[in-house]
Amino acid sequence: MPYPRRVDFQSTLFAPGPAGDLGFDGIERHELGSGAWVDVARGWLPEADDVFTTMVADVPWRAERRRMYDRIVDVPRLVCTYMIGDDLPHPVLTAAREALSEHYLPELGEPFRTAGCCYYRDGRDSVAWHGDRIGRGNTHDTMVAIVSIGDPRRLALRPRDRADGAETLAFEMGHGDLLVMGGSCQRTWEHAVPKVASAGPRMSVQYRPLNVF
Ligand SMILES: O=C(O)CCC(=O)C(=O)O
């Protein structure tokens, strides 16, 4: 599938703020219930504009295809997964993984190892409700740390068992923001990036421990 290798990206569209420093002083934890939580740090990633430009140009993006009933359908976003030992597309993304591993080690008990990248080209690109439940996330508490780059998009969350009447939550993820889903979040909650009427390009990098997808 063709896609632009250069995107008209105006960093002035995004709220100017202090340059990210991969620090955790300003991080805020939101308890969701059922043992799930979300940590949010705004403007966390340094050099987010440069990371954006580099990722659009250098990541070998591929269109995801998925079997649905008897058809193979396009999943509306581009993806690329960096496995353990792979070089990440920008040194800041490696530094981010190291900072996350160090900060969360006491709680997670292991480092972040893989980096899944997603590219939402415009508001029509999205990801449907799901939990990252392939592998250990299905049975154990774990963490998925997401860095967002580019236009703001909402990460929506809802309890998997919606019979308990809990509301759908949403966190707006802006340029350089960090959001970490932790505890039981992957098995007791679902998340999605809903379509919107209009949005510019946005990428996410999801750091996961081994055997969590
Ligand atoms: O792009 C995002 O922020 C979320 C992506 C996601 O949930 C996934 O790829 O599993």
Ligand SMILES: [Fe+2]
């Ligand atoms: Fe996910």
